[in-house]
Amino acid sequence: MATGSPTLTRPPEAATDWTVPQDWDRFTAEEHDVWDTLFARQSKQLPGRAAQPFLDGLDVLHLSRPGIPNFEELSEKLMKTTGWEVVAVPGLIPDDAFFDHLANRRFPAGNFIRTADQLDYLQEPDVFHDVFGHVPLLADPVFADYMQAYGEGGLRSLKFGAIHKLARLYWYTVEFGLIREDDDLKIYGAGIVSSHGESIFALDSDSPNRLGFDLKRTMRTEYRIDDYQQTYFVIDDFEGLLQQTQETDFAPLYSELETLEDLPVTTILPEDHVMTHGTQAYALAKAAG
Numbered sequence: 001m002a003t004g005s006p007t008l009t010r011p012p013e014a015a016t017d018w019t020v021p022q023d024w025d026r027f028t029a030e031e032h033d034v035w036d037t038l039f040a041r042q043s044k045q046l047p048g049r050a051a052q053p054f055l056d057g058l059d060v061l062h063l064s065r066p067g068i069p070n071f072e073e074l075s076e077k078l079m080k081t082t083g084w085e086v087v088a089v090p091g092l093i094p095d096d097a098f099f100d101h102l103a104n105r106r107f108p109a110g111n112f113i114r115t116a117d118q119l120d121y122l123q124e125p126d127v128f129h130d131v132f133g134h135v136p137l138l139a140d141p142v143f144a145d146y147m148q149a150y151g152e153g154g155l156r157s158l159k160f161g162a163i164h165k166l167a168r169l170y171w172y173t174v175e176f177g178l179i180r181e182d183d184d185l186k187i188y189g190a191g192i193v194s195s196h197g198e199s200i201f202a203l204d205s206d207s208p209n210r211l212g213f214d215l216k217r218t219m220r221t222e223y224r225i226d227d228y229q230q231t232y233f234v235i236d237d238f239e240g241l242l243q244q245t246q247e248t249d250f251a252p253l254y255s256e257l258e259t260l261e262d263l264p265v266t267t268i269l270p271e272d273h274v275m276t277h278g279t280q281a282y283a284l285a286k287a288a289g
């Protein structure tokens, strides 16, 4: 999903950049079936919900064999499209390794898949989240550049001790972003498109807030990792997101953010562009048990 913790211990089989051989042949028939089940379910659900570049990018995942994609074949296809490749990692990896991969147009993907009896439960991002959720948009030239720009920004953020602020930008765009498309809202964040439940909730529920994207505001906003988001941010297009990320001078922004309070997930500010003022009924009901 987003980035890991710097205290992770690198397993002995991982290289210094945390990559491991995918060893595609070791996946069992059951594991490939889990991929196929999830793939068929989400591919059916997403038309009309996911942003067009995501739906177009799904083509990159149609490989010569069904089941979990072989990263060698996938990377060859992706490389021809936008110059990105997919590399296998054991799970969450440290921030510096993660940013370095993105800055070099390599997407690290978890080298395991959830079990058949836990299709909707995910403790750590697996290959379905990472590949189905993230790779289609890496086939979009603008989004592909945004991901690289994010990685470069991440490497620069290390010396400012500001990773947790920058991680929110990733969270509210790459993982849980919404986009305006032909006067409609569509989903593009990997955490949403790869989730059977949230790909409905994020668009149809009246519970969450939907607010216009603002870079600084997003970086002040806390997020939750344990359930559906309580606030989504809506961008106008990928070009604008890329441009803002490339043109923002993050050093003074980080200094300014130090002086501003973090915003709880449900906060709505007077200056927000509010598309949905959510009821938060879903979160309140969950909290009430």
Ligand SMILES: [Fe+2]
Pocket: 001, 002, 125, 129, 130, 133, 134, 175, 190, 191
């Ligand atoms: Fe992710």
